[in-house]
Amino acid sequence: GAVVSQHPSWVICKSGTSVKIECRSLDFQATTMFWYRQFPKQSLMLMATSNEGSKATYEQGVEKDKFLINHASLTLSTLTVTSAHPEDSSFYICSAPRGQPYGYTFGSGTRLTVV
Amino acid sequence: SQQGEEDPQALSIQEGENATMNCSYKTSINNLQWYRQNSGRGLVHLILIRSNEREKHSGRLRVTLDTSKKSSSLLITASRAADTASYFCATGRNSGNTPLVFGKGTRLSVIA
Numbered sequence: 001g002a003v004v005s006q007h008p009s010w011v012i013c014k015s016g017t018s019v020k021i022e023c024r025s026l027d028f029q030a031t032t033m034f035w036y037r038q039f040p041k042q043s044l045m046l047m048a049t050s051n052e053g054s055k056a057t058y059e060q061g062v063e064k065d066k067f068l069i070n071h072a073s074l075t076l077s078t079l080t081v082t083s084a085h086p087e088d089s090s091f092y093i094c095s096a097p098r099g100q101p102y103g104y105t106f107g108s109g110t111r112l113t114v115v
Numbered sequence: 116s117q118q119g120e121e122d123p124q125a126l127s128i129q130e131g132e133n134a135t136m137n138c139s140y141k142t143s144i145n146n147l148q149w150y151r152q153n154s155g156r157g158l159v160h161l162i163l164i165r166s167n168e169r170e171k172h173s174g175r176l177r178v179t180l181d182t183s184k185k186s187s188s189l190l191i192t193a194s195r196a197a198d199t200a201s202y203f204c205a206t207g208r209n210s211g212n213t214p215l216v217f218g219k220g221t222r223l224s225v226i227a
Binding site for chain 1: 156212219
């Protein structure tokens with residue numbers, strides 16, 4: 001149980017276009033979703049925290065107008081990379097906390113390549 | 116922000132040898148977790164150790180935690196080629212709804 005389904009697993013897009021990444025909690029309600037970004041050979045950096053029905057909280061240095069987060073329901077959080085540029089190419093991964101003792105459930109990640 | 120450092124950044128060993136990875140963190144924690152990530156893939160949760168625990172075992176994994184030094188170690192015994200991956204420590208704060216903060220990771224290569 002406790003699966004977060006993340007789609008797409010990989011996407012290639014042209015510069016200037018927008019890409020939407022979805023994370024769905026399949027068998028539990030995710031009131032909170034954490035979004036991370038990971039550049040090659042680096043660690044996961046928290047980008048933002050989304051909460052169902054309210055505005056997302058962004059980490060310092062993350063442009064909220066570029067990385068649009070929507071958490072409209074208890075089972076779906078989306079990250080839209082707007083006007084993507086090659087420097088946005090990265091691995092994006094979501095994570096939902098489930099409280100003790102379940103811990104955190106991670107999506108399988110999305111490899112974004114902007115050409 | 117990153118909690119701290121992991122060392123070594125990269126480790127290459129022969130199959131059958133033990134691999135030890137270390138992690139340091141900066142703030143107070145409720146628990147510390149270790150994850151594995153195969154190249155370009157998602158995370159696999161390995162083990163969680165609470166702040167009031169000093170050592171924990173799971174199969175070939177042994178984790179220690181020293182809260183006075185704000186450090187943890189992950190030992191993989193009798194390593195296999197399939198253990199080749201990146202390993203990250205991640206710390207959780209008091210509330211279960213706070214995000215995990217990841218260390219920089221150790222890239223382990225196990226040579227058959």
